[in-house]
Amino acid sequence: MEVPEEISAGTTDIIIVGAGVAGAALAYSLGKDGRRVRVIERDLNAPDRIAGECLMPGGYLKLIELGLKDCVDGIDAQPAFGLVVHKDGKDATLSFPLEKFESHVAAKCFRNGRFVQKLREKAASLHNVSLEQGTVTSLLEKNGTVKGVHYKDTSGRVQTAYAPLTIVCDGCFSNLRRSLCNPKVDIPSHYVGLVLTNCKIPNENYGDLILADPSPILFYPISSTEIRCLVDIPSRHVPSVSNGEMAHYLKTLVAPKVFPELQNSFLSAIEKDNIRVMPNRIMAAAPHPTPGAFLIGDAFNMRHAITGGGMTVALSDVVLLRDLLRPLHDLSDASAICNYLESFYTLRKPMSSTINTLANVLQIVFRAPTDPVTEDIQQASFGYLRLGAACSNGISAIFSGLYPRPFSLAFHFCAIVIYGTCRLLLPFPSPKRLRNAAKFLWVASSILLPFIWSEGVRQMFFPLTVPAYYRTPPGNKDRNV
Numbered sequence: 084m085e086v087p088e089e090i091s092a093g094t095t096d097i098i099i100v101g102a103g104v105a106g107a108a109l110a111y112s113l114g115k116d117g118r119r120v121r122v123i124e125r126d127l128n129a130p131d132r133i134a135g136e137c138l139m140p141g142g143y144l145k146l147i148e149l150g151l152k153d154c155v156d157g158i159d160a161q162p163a164f165g166l167v168v169h170k171d172g173k174d175a176t177l178s179f180p181l182e183k184f185e186s187h188v189a190a191k192c193f194r195n196g197r198f199v200q201k202l203r204e205k206a207a208s209l210h211n212v213s214l215e216q217g218t219v220t221s222l223l224e225k226n227g228t229v230k231g232v233h234y235k236d237t238s239g240r241v242q243t244a245y246a247p248l249t250i251v252c253d254g255c256f257s258n259l260r261r262s263l264c265n266p267k268v269d270i271p272s273h274y275v276g277l278v279l280t281n282c283k284i285p286n287e288n289y290g291d292l293i294l295a296d297p298s299p300i301l302f303y304p305i306s307s308t309e310i311r312c313l314v315d316i317p318s319r320h321v322p323s324v325s326n327g328e329m330a331h332y333l334k335t336l337v338a339p340k341v342f343p344e345l346q347n348s349f350l351s352a353i354e355k356d357n358i359r360v361m362p363n364r365i366m367a368a369a370p371h372p373t374p375g376a377f378l379i380g381d382a383f384n385m386r387h388a389i390t391g392g393g394m395t396v397a398l399s400d401v402v403l404l405r406d407l408l409r410p411l412h413d414l415s416d417a418s419a420i421c422n423y424l425e426s427f428y429t430l431r432k433p434m435s436s437t438i439n440t441l442a443n444v445l446q447i448v449f450r451a452p453t454d455p456v457t458e459d460i461q462q463a464s465f466g467y468l469r470l471g472a473a474c475s476n477g478i479s480a481i482f483s484g485l486y487p488r489p490f491s492l493a494f495h496f497c498a499i500v501i502y503g504t505c506r507l508l509l510p511f512p513s514p515k516r517l518r519n520a521a522k523f524l525w526v527a528s529s530i531l532l533p534f535i536w537s538e539g540v541r542q543m544f545f546p547l548t549v550p551a552y553y554r555t556p557p558g559n560k561d562r563n564v
């Protein structure tokens with residue numbers, strides 16, 4: 084039986100679709116602010132996935148801001164203080180700039196399912212947050228305003244839930260985002276995930292990234308006894324797991340590039356036949372502001388997972404949305420709220436644009452070079468990181484989410500390009516060297532500029548010139564630009 088709109092809407096302020104990292108954290112923070120929140124999640128069992136297992140220090144600070152710090156307690160989370168990048172027997176250490184923070188601030192690595200269940204428990208512990216299992220099938224729209232959702236409950240019956248605001252956080256495979264944004268999804272590569280046991284990575288409390296041919300390989304601990312290994316394979320080459328081609332690829336092409344001390348564990352993880360594959364998706368944020376609805380998390384914006392930034396961006400967006408909604412006591416004027424919330428898309432840029440751009444650029448730069456120019460670009464980037472001091476610290480400050488400054492990112496990209504060009508021109512600029520340097524500049528710019536463009540140059544670098552930046556809660560006058 085359908086619940087009459089006025090009764091149901093009167094008992095719920097906000098519907099949240101999906102209780103993953105973004106949805107569960109948002110439900111808790113809005114519940115804490117006194118909102119009556121109804122969360123509809125497709126599967127309340129602990130997720131078993133290879134994504135979202137390393138929360139950067141900047142994301143951990145957001146977790147603390149949301150009052151969710153204890154969600155990384157009791158799940159055997161492992162601290163990480165940086166990343167070591169390896170290439171041809173040399174390495175570059177990227178340590179997170181944690182000096183100014185308390186000693187517990189670090190990246191936190193864990194099993195994603197354990198973390199998500201903790202977030203859900205926290206949300207459900209609030210009397211004004213209800214968490215129920217159901218699959219949302221569509222948004223309920225009337226005259227261009229979203230009034231709620233249609234969902235299938237656990238018995239398969241179609242139900243309707245109403246609320247003045249619906250926040251969609253249904254993750255990377257979202258089937259609800261279509262009417263709320265302009266989704267252009269690119270899948271440059273897939274991560275193949277294995278869990279290694281009975282071994283230790285070479286650098287305790289650091290992740291390790293091997294720039295190997297044919298595939299970059301990433302290792303980090305996800306519990307006191309397990310190491311996550313992710314092998315990045317370009318989408319056009321992903322071998323099939325079911326017919327054994329993937330196991331063959333991993334054994335013959337990837338295993339020889341793995342650290343010798345991890346090789347036995349790597350091979351036995353393949354034998355255990357639990358090879359997991361997940362696409363690495365890139366999707367720029369391109370919202371269609373819609374009264375009554377809002378989109379966040381991977382449903383809204385995705386970047387390559389090489390720097391593990393997705394949860395940091397999602398939690399940063401949750402903090403921002405919570406703060407924007409805080410002064411609104413009445414959510415009934417959907418159009419006014421929609422107009423006000425457009426400021427979110429600019430305010431989120433420092434964190435989202437820096438993490439997105441760095442990840443999307445690095446996934447190209449760090450993949451196996453296919454020609455001398457891409458080899459030069461990889462060498463220049465790796466060489467720059469090996470310079471240490473301000474060079475490696477500047478990059479780790481950004482990918483840790485601790486100092487998300489677009490101009491700092493632009494500065495380091497320019498510095499890498501200058502460093503790479505000088506390397507090619509020295510000791511003196513012969514015609515051949517000048518030609519190579521020109522090709523280097525051309526290819527480097529064609530990697531970098533489209534990602535900056537897709538973030539929006541104005542929103543990223545000159546947010547104060549965007550009128551929406553100055554929106555104030557309905558009822559207040561806009562501040563002057």
Ligand SMILES: Cc1cc2nc3c(=O)[nH]c(=O)nc-3n(C[C@H](O)[C@H](O)[C@H](O)COP(=O)(O)OP(=O)(O)OC[C@H]3O[C@@H](n4cnc5c(N)ncnc54)[C@H](O)[C@@H]3O)c2cc1C
Binds near residue numbers: 364
């Ligand atoms: C291979 C890989 C590795 C990654 N590694 C990292 C990492 O180390 N660190 C990091 O920060 N990020 C990482 N990410 C990104 C990270 O996983 C995401 O950014 C993050 O999980 C996004 O959170 P979310 O809440 O938007 O989505 P999710 O956490 O995926 O949650 C979406 C939720 O919505 C539910 N749902 C979906 N459809 C419906 C529906 N119709 N009705 C109801 N519920 C629904 C799902 O069941 C799920 O619970 C990785 C991504 C990939 C692909």
